[in-house]
Amino acid sequence: MRPDDANIAGNVHGGTVLKMIEEAGAIISTRHCNSGQGEPCVAALARVERTDFLSPMCIGEVANVSAEITYTSKHSVEVQVNVMSENILTGAKKVTNKATLWYVPLSLKNVNKVVEVPPIQYTHKEQEDEGRKRYEEQKLERLETKQRNGDVILPVINPDRQTKEPHTVGYSQSSLIHLVGPSDCTLLGFVHGGVTMKLMDEVAGIVAARHCKTNIVTASVDAINFHEKIKKGSVITISGRMTFTSNKSMEIEVFVDADPFVDEPQERYRAVSAFFTYVSLSKEGKPLPVPQLLTESEEEKRRFEEGKGRYLQTKAKRQAQMQQAAQH
């Protein structure tokens, strides 16, 4: 991990980790999909399941990323990726992330054609059954989020601190605009999912820092669905706004809108959206209280309540898992 991968406090950006995870997933799933007799293809990221950042990584540490294919349907591949940070001077190691990604293989000759995936061998019948269950669940959720596509939000590069009160939504709302270059893209000429996630985390981090004015780090990312491809030469606008704060965390909603402004006359479209959760840390790395978000409009109040719902649901799920773990 290099200086440019981290914030001023030396903590590696969540986005850098997400980009590495996605690169590992893309490699293993593309390799698998080309291992049969089918036509040449490149795996495109379709979905990332909810990911927790279990412990921070620092400059100078080595990141160990390992990936494994855990399920294949006819047209998609599930990949499990684990990330460990290793201090090679002390030898200390920590698990930093466990992520599940879904890929779809697109033909190299015709990017609109989805290629068939060679099936994997399962050691137990249950592995296949559990994988199929996960496959059906994520398929359902992808359909749902395609409909609830998120309202249009105006890009705000530079929040208006003169007219907005601190800790309001408008005060920290932020945007980045990025021109998609060749090194952002796969062999098919579409943006790597990991590049998109890195930019999303960057915006979310700016929103969180503007709200808290402290050192902030990514705590988790909700499931992200990649509905639309983004082509080389597009301009993408990544916008983030705070939706909810608990005592020690804040939730930021991030939208990616693509503008394919050359070559083909096409409307701007919503390509991705997701919720990032951040925490605020003291100089010693201890969690700090987060200033409460001031909601002004009815819309903001509604989003705050929805965020609270997600927060309580995640908390309940985690407690259930801990109890389950304690029983075993």
Next chain:
Amino acid sequence: MRPDDANIAGNVHGGTVLKMIEEAGAIISTRHCNSGQGEPCVAALARVERTDFLSPMCIGEVANVSAEITYTSKHSVEVQVNVMSENILTGAKKVTNKATLWYVPLSLKNVNKVVEVPPIQYTHKEQEDEGRKRYEEQKLERLETKQRNGDVILPVINPDRQTKEPHTVGYSQSSLIHLVGPSDCTLLGFVHGGVTMKLMDEVAGIVAARHCKTNIVTASVDAINFHEKIKKGSVITISGRMTFTSNKSMEIEVFVDADPFVDEPQERYRAVSAFFTYVSLSKEGKPLPVPQLLTESEEEKRRFEEGKGRYLQTKAKRQAQMQQAAQH
């Protein structure tokens, strides 16, 4: 702003800022030029007006870059770009740059064809008149600089400190050689203007540091004209030499020569040239006196006098503007 964007003292390189400005300009003008019914095109940088660096930016700050189209002629677009630095922890903001750029849209199918620009709407008649005046002025100046193309200078990677006296022109003269890769280029396969400017600032900074042996920062850049495109796969030689020093500033002339060494037998050509002004700063960020440049040849004395002329002219212009501002 990341560690790699800045010098050892933590000040962001002027070239990094110029690259961001140009990226914003390229996005807004390409988007505008594709908004009509015309053929798909990419905006290519033709000229950047004189730019001052009003205050330095630091690692960890967020750069806010905003761009607006202020004039359109039949075949060119004028873009006004403003840059602000924001310390997101304290909330402090400073204007760091205001720049004016001219773009020309080139057809995506035939890069030698200039496409027509859709006209913009002006809120006042005066806006259009003033824009037309700026357009005519820059057109004239571009014609002039095309003729005075600058003498050939030999690339000097490593100035000969054994045989040259400190503070002579030869002592600090420097060059960089860069192979143009895919990530340096636009969709048309030509180098981004911002990439060229970043490399020019890098050379100018090396010349200034060799002369002063202190922490140096970019204070301003004179108008830059981009006469010739530079193709992917070219080798470019960026050479800089000091032309003039005042008590607290130094002027460095920078040349970009392109060598299209593969694919087409073509002579090396002068692609861009410009004057950069640098100042020397103490560890506390206070301006330091600059050692006077020792001119040896008649040529060097002539260039020194020309530099002095530009220096006095800029100084007079600035004083006139301040008086005008004081009257309002």
Next chain:
Amino acid sequence: MRPDDANIAGNVHGGTVLKMIEEAGAIISTRHCNSGQGEPCVAALARVERTDFLSPMCIGEVANVSAEITYTSKHSVEVQVNVMSENILTGAKKVTNKATLWYVPLSLKNVNKVVEVPPIQYTHKEQEDEGRKRYEEQKLERLETKQRNGDVILPVINPDRQTKEPHTVGYSQSSLIHLVGPSDCTLLGFVHGGVTMKLMDEVAGIVAARHCKTNIVTASVDAINFHEKIKKGSVITISGRMTFTSNKSMEIEVFVDADPFVDEPQERYRAVSAFFTYVSLSKEGKPLPVPQLLTESEEEKRRFEEGKGRYLQTKAKRQAQMQQAAQH
């Protein structure tokens, strides 16, 4: 040199230096090969002779890389590259590297065709004779190493510290996996030799740091032969294992295996292999003793003895050179 070019102690990675050397070599040899009447071509790296890292380079220093063509055969070019580091604030300069590289020009239209090289002029007859001798020697060695292609080693991302004893080969053995993107490649769509060497040095550095748990730097690299091209879109696995330790140095063998997993059904192949020598430094930059490598299998013992042979041979050669230098 920027923060990302260096390790935590501020020493520039050997791989960064190798990449700059190769870029200079590629530029000068491509330019030369296109200077005649022949068809357009791009020079591809075929071999780098043994290179010593004479003194470390630091963040903030300027690297001066100069290259010269010293011999041409019908189908290859020998380039001599010198690297100096310059502290532009103090003016201090040090020679950091002297390297010899061999390039082969490949046609831009048909990458499998080697183009004829225009001959250079020699000032003395001896220069040509000595060049021809070096040419014949390296040709012979390239043939030899093509046969001894190195055994298959399994990529180990994350050595198993629970089951392996410290200072064994298995304890520090490491791998990197990299997806070859557009900015890694030449105009022909093949990986730059310099990019490959940078990744090789990265792996070797991780192996060395895992073994020593101290600040480590590259001391030298044995001759590297590039037998096989690596195409854009390939996945490369770079694996390193320690082969030998002396009192103050360690030798690491590095392998690059390419997996052209899309587009063409082809087997994984061994593209490059080389030996890197590292030393361990204290915080004050003084050489530290290196813990002895514990060899377990017969294979490991055999490789240790071979490494010892290379070590003693290099040592004898260096002493002979010093005596020769003392006599002159």
